[in-house]
Amino acid sequence: MSKTILKAEDITMQFGGVVAVNNFSMEVHEGEIVALIGPNGAGKTTAFNVITGVYAPTNGAVYFDEQMIISNYPQGKMKKMYAGENEGKYTKKIEKTPDQITKLGVARTFQNIRLFKSLTVFDNVLIAKHMRSKANVFSATFRLNAKEEKKNREETRKLLEIVGLLDVQNEIASSLPYGKQRHLEIARALATEPKLLLLDEPAAGMNPQETDELTAFIKRVKEQFGLTVFMIEHHMDLVMEISDRIYVLDFGKPIASGTPDEIQNNKRVIEAYLGVPEDE
């Protein structure tokens, strides 16, 4: 089995007295496409936000490339209220900010598209190159980094060509049609040169045709850039078609994991989605 690139361990997220995610663990291996699914309100987005550094978990840890990037344990008021498991297992508080996590090689997209709306498509992608730039503010202002800048522009152009947005490179981002905006957001994430790509409901608001296009697109860039993909998604067609493995959450608890076939035939998953027949 290939190397584990992302690992979440015993993630518990408690808001006040409500346990939104309870003791969730998962692993994503290099080169896989893994999906997290579950009925509405199952805690998918919360789990996702913990992994991307938006919320600090109440308890648990997240590792990327065998390095601990997030870890927390119940503190202060939460000590008394804590209702989750594995108390005392974690004793460190590590909280990398989203920009640090991106620098390590994790890129993400957003459920409700967040582009730099009034900038051009080209600039949207070029901005992602800033992070890896070695120039400081002086060398950048006085163009001492001209070579690097030229290289970044060239790479941006290439990337836009690969994702099929080169013909609209000078358009203002907000003027693109919805589907293209989604593609641009993924292109922008790719420009940060990630090892792992996190997609937050990439097909939200798309019609079946757009969803099919997106499915093909994700498959293609995954191969081309040698990526690992982890996503939350509601469109089962998309999930079943491209995922190598699937995790299922219900009421904050992991209820199943496995290949798409296994999940489709898992009794607990079917119950979670369709409910339990009354006569049982």
Added chain:
Amino acid sequence: MSLNVFFQHCLTGISLGGAYALIAIGYTMVYGILRLINFAHGDIFMVAGYFMIFATATFGWMAGIPIMLACTVALGVMIEKMAYKPIRTAPRMSVMISAIGVSYLLQNLTTYLFTALPRPYPEIPILKRIFQIGSVSASLVTFLTPVLTIVLVVILVYITNHTKVGMAMRAVSRDFETSRLMGIKINNVISITFVIGSFLAGVGALLYFTDRMSVTPFSGTLPGLKCFVAAVIGGIGSVPGAVVGGFVIGICETFLIALGYSTFSDAFTFILLIIMLLFRPTGLFGEKMIDKV
């Protein structure tokens, strides 16, 4: 500093703080509802000073006070309708610039109309009467300010917590869009906020200028800024917070002046602000953000 002098300064400080508190409420309420620092509020307070001068000159102080209050309220509501309402959907920075524009306009207009020279504020004989409590003596306005402030705040808190209008105000401050969908008339709520804010600024101006005795077109700038700081210190959006913030700043300022640091008394307010933002950005009553108005 003898105990006697100490009490004397306390009294002056509480009195100044009361006036500040009344102005700070205007900031905190508008911020709570529109998320706007109403830079013009300090200037509304200044114009209220001029209204009183002219109203008293024509009608005497007894009729002058209600006329002044009515004019101030009208001015506040008019500013909202003309300068803030048309650009309510614009980026927040534009609305703030509009507020600055109004402040700039009011200052330049009053300079043009009344010159930059200080105008004497009318003396209201009753307010100026000296009272003696123990060994501490002060004019009636000094005793009256904190009492009046507390009374007005109690009334205001009652309105926000126990009336339909107050409920609407609390709802709007929580969520603008949802309140609109729930059928709350947003424009009315905003107008009422400005009516209350301007009314209190008018009362504050009466108490403040009676003590200071003159008005200039720039009299509103610094008190305005200080009162905004008071609102931040108390926890922006919280009416009781604004009152506490006002008293804190008023008392500190009075003591700094008494100790001979009058040049630093203004600076102190902002140092307090920065310290507050460093250690408790939500202000003293920040956790009560829930019932912000």
Added chain:
Amino acid sequence: MNMKKTTKTICTLIAAAAFIVLLVFLESNKNKYGMAVTVLQKGFILAVVAVSMNLLNGFTGLFSLGQAGFMALGAYTYAIFTIPVESRASVYYISGMNPVLAGIELPMLVALVAAGLMAAAFAAVIGFPVLRLKSDYLAIATLGFSEIIRALIASPQMDTITNGSYGLKSIPAASIYVVVGLCIICIAIMALLINSSFGRAFKAIREDEIAAEAMGINLLKHKELAFVISSFFAGIGGGLLAMFMRSIDSSTFKIAMTYDILLIVVIGGMGSITGSVLSALLVTASKEWWLRFFDEPLTIAGVNIPLFRNGFRMVIFSILLMVVVLFYRRGIMGTSEFSWEGLTGLIKSIPSRVTSLFHKKEGAAR
């Protein structure tokens, strides 16, 4: 419409040459065109400060109102280090100059850089706590800070350094070439910064902080950087103003100064460098020169128009600001920059605009 690159270069060179000829002409006929000389210098100095404010407000999306305070720091730093040693006794005639500073006289350029650094250092200190919070707090904290600076400068405790409320005079002047030249260099540096990789990062923060952070941009670091650089140039702008006015006192740097700069930025367009420069020149010229008559008593056909008297000009300006804010929020340039294509496009569109205006009127008449 695409113009050839060479054509554009030629246009730019001609414009630059014409500008230099204008400067030489004005400088050699100073007595006749004193007002134009003044307006040009002051306009360019305010343009530096306006662009520095735009860097923050228009490009990074942070609302700062401390420009007057940073200018005051710059102006005083510059003045203290450049007033000739021999005239210091007469400037500080009240309480004498601090012995540590009394012997130090710096060359003009060094003093100007010191002025910028002084402002930048203060910005770094206040930026650190305030930039973590929402932008509103930055507005009020910088406004307050600028008042503190003014109060400190005027305080009697600072007499031996700033000469308290008496102000500083005998500041050495520089020729119009030096003033305008330095201003253009400052503006050019800021323009280069805005068009660099860092400038793009600033714009990303303005557009969407959360997305910018997800692109690996460290928010606090970049906000602090924008704030410090903006203050640096505001400080230099203050130094240049001291150089130009030759005497300064703390009342020059009231909040009204910040509001004036804001007016320039808003009229020029938030997010346009050329807009700010154009607007700085226009506003200064109107204020100091073309619209002076608003403040003078006006008599038409023997009838005295009562509106025209001292202060009317400023009322007109305030109303102008409100009109721009409420109805022309994009200002002169919006977020675009000057280009020769834009200019020729504008000129070519004039006939059609005029005709459409007539058509509209006709339509309305019907």
